[in-house]
Amino acid sequence: MEGRFDELRRSKRFARILELILAIGNYLNGSSFRGGAYGFQLDALLMLKEVKSKGGNELGAASLLHYLAHLLNKDHRDLLTFMDELPHVEAAARVSFSALLSSTSSLVQGLQNVKNEVRTLSNMKNRDPKDRFLIVMNNFVKRADPTVSSLQELASRLEQELQELLIYFGEDPATKPEDFFSIIVSFSSALAKAQKENEAEQQKRSAALAAKQHPQLQLQQALIFRQ
Incomplete structure (x- = not known):
């Protein structure tokens, strides 16, 4: 996921849609206290x-x-496919980032506990020299330490990037990232559905107009919409 959130900030289509929605909202609200807004929450x-x-x-x-x-x-048919510029948003909406970061933190803490245990045992004066536990665990720590450190660094960068993304869109930094991404996915689905409903309504109106102009089509029209 790292680095892929930039697609939201780079998307010109999504930005244009937000601009249009803001313009429509300001027009509808006119001179009321809600008019002249500079932005809005994504929800x-x-x-x-x-x-x-x-x-x-x-x-x-x-x-x-x-x-x-x-x-x-x-007037803006290219904007209807704005999700083409956001190929990773749907996947991001399915990820529990809090659980991901929590799991990483648990791994880091778990490895630290192992290190502490190994250090304590190493300092024991009466330990059995034939006990291979320290040898095995030292080898484990040497192998695991670089991997866990990399995961910790990655998680830190991911958390920072998510925070910056939320702030960029004017959202509360405490917002769950998956909820943020889900809003965009849900909006995309709702917009596509509205587009299909508009097309169906337009076809219905066109057929009704044609039936008025040609009375002989009225019966056929009634049968079509009854099905």
């Missing part, structure tokens, strides 16, 4: 589908998320 992405349009509109957009999908499909 707001999951609330877009909750902002409903009363009775829909001429676009058939049932929610702000549906309107965003319509806008992207109409």
